[in-house]
Amino acid sequence: MVMADSVGLALLVVLESLTPPERLAFVLHDVFGMPFDEIAPLVERSPAATRQLASRARRRVRAEAPEPDADFAVQRGVVDAFLAAAREGDFEALLQVLDPNVVLRIDGGPNAPRPFARPASVGAEAVANGARNFRGVGARSSR
Numbered sequence: 001m002v003m004a005d006s007v008g009l010a011l012l013v014v015l016e017s018l019t020p021p022e023r024l025a026f027v028l029h030d031v032f033g034m035p036f037d038e039i040a041p042l043v044e045r046s047p048a049a050t051r052q053l054a055s056r057a058r059r060r061v062r063a064e065a066p067e068p069d070a071d072f073a074v075q076r077g078v079v080d081a082f083l084a085a086a087r088e089g090d091f092e093a094l095l096q097v098l099d100p101n102v103v104l105r106i107d108g109g110p111n112a113p114r115p116f117a118r119p120a121s122v123g124a125e126a127v128a129n130g131a132r133n134f135r136g137v138g139a140r141s142s143r
Contacts, residue, residue, distance in 0.1 A: 017060060018057050018060060018061075021043040021044075021045065021053050022053045022054070022056060022057040022060075023057065024039065024042055024043050024053075025039055025043055025050050025051075025053035025054040025057060026053070026054045026057035026058060026061070028042070029054045030054065030058065036048075036050045036051045036054070039054075074097075077097050078097045078098070081093045081094040081096070081097045081098075082094055082131055085128060085131040085132075086131050086132075089132075091128045091129065091131065094124075094127075094128040094131060095124050095125065095128050098124035098127055098128060099124065100123065100124050101122075101123065101124075102122075102123065102124055102127050103120050103121070103122050104120060104121040104122075104126075104127045104130060
């Protein structure tokens with residue numbers, strides 16, 4: 001679970017902070033194992049320059065990716081509070097476990113018809129109020 005959190009956070013950094021050529025070089029090489037000489041034409045650079053793009057992206061991802069909260073009890077408490085808010089409308093309990101500066105980002109997922117990103121919800125109250133959108137999902141979820 002911690003590894004999945006780390007990968008997810010690192011990918012957010014990739015999507016938000018890298019240039020398109022850095023993104024391509026990093027993802028195609030590090031995730032899909034594509035050789036730099038095959039990536040180079042895609043980013044219109046030499047294989048050596050493409051290697052540098054991936055290296056620069058890797059350094060940025062390592063430097064900027066936040067550490068996930070390794071306390072599983074805390075994580076479970078947040079999930080339980082979110083589900084309670086979605087199921088029963090208990091938004092006060094959710095507000096108690098959210099960081100006041102929490103940021104919620106939602107993308108369209110892999111089957112989205114076009115690049116899709118909703119504006120981020122910023123702050124505990126905005127995120128807790130957003131739990132209302134998941135009322136039907138929360139009612140069907142099980143522990």
